[in-house]
Amino acid sequence: MSSTVQTRQDFRALWEAAILAGYPAALWRLPNRTDRELIIDASGTVSTVGLDFEELPMGFAVSPFINPDAENTLFLKADFYWRFDEEGNILAVQNKFSDGHPAVEALYRKGSKTARKDVLSNLEVVEPVDSQQDPFEKAVSRAIRQIKRGKFRKVVLSRTKTIRFDAQPDIPTLFNRLCNAYPNAFVSAVYLPDRNQVWIGATPERLVSLEANGVFRTVALAGTQSAFDSEGRTKRAMDAPWTQKEIEEQALVGRYIIGCFKKIRIREYIEEGPRTVVAGNLMHLRSDYSVDTQAVNFPQLGTVMLRLLHPTSAVCGMPREEAQEFILQNESHQRELYSGFLGPVNIFQTKGAESHLFVNLRCMKLEGQDGTLYAGAGLTEDSSPAKEWRETELKCDTLLSILR
């Protein structure tokens, strides 16, 4: 434990010092919380692990979309961990190294000199919008034909939007803006030096949570509509109209989760919903599932369920194998970490360790000044290609409206 005593520290300074030193770093804010948390891995590289909550130390996990049995999960070890309040006061700190260690020197010395910025550079959308629209809509039509032929029931097709900033964007500023705009999202920024990428996003979808009291949680999230009416007024969630297609699309995700519980003979789950939830500029239908792992005497439930759930039918489809094959054959980009999962693992809180993994949605990959936004839409036999395209545009706007 370091003896570097500090009660206030701008996480911007630490983040920038980590990037300068080439250390992997993850910055996040849990939904409906105000604390910001930061992990820095001073090894300089991200390791690949099998995600096992019982085995892993404190850290931050990041998974690609393709990750059978969660065996190829990237893991940032918490060599340094801080929890800050909104004003930047340090609420908790755990450093593995003492004063004099090169990593402590690199982070605290370089970090303390960093000037405060709060501007975002300008950006332009590089890719002409229609170059993506036509191939996307054609792929949606192919998917609908396959669904009608009975190949699968649902598939989630995604597309990208490429943007270019006129200077490297300031991640802490962007992160703070996302936190302010989307209080009920999981907001995160992850720096992966091996890939020379930063992934930043504000996702509404929890994949697996393991609370200190042993409660396991997951959700079935699907169905999308704008949170605003045609005159731009905010809709009331309770008045949101849902079509048969959207109700069915969300029900398939719920059925998939219940199927996973059944596989491992868990009957003691609590199901709540579906209800309409607001996710920034959008609304979705969400059902919540929880299990008391202590009451059912199943401490490994989180690890087992994660392997069964990922990728859920909210990002892949049903049946999973057929849908995944269609995605790999019909999407023109690699998803990489989009629609994978990410989040803190075994973070020690006063009552015990907690883990919270979220599906990596409403996100952007940043490589220098180039950004790639990702968005997908769940397709069923009642989908309309033009409507699905508009839905992906709305999903890109979750981040774009904050960037502009």
Ligand SMILES: C=C(O[C@H]1C=CC=C(C(=O)O)[C@@H]1O)C(=O)O
């Ligand atoms: C695949 C995405 O969203 C998923 C989560 C909520 C609603 C969805 C939908 O309505 O299609 C998607 O299943 C995305 O944001 O890229």
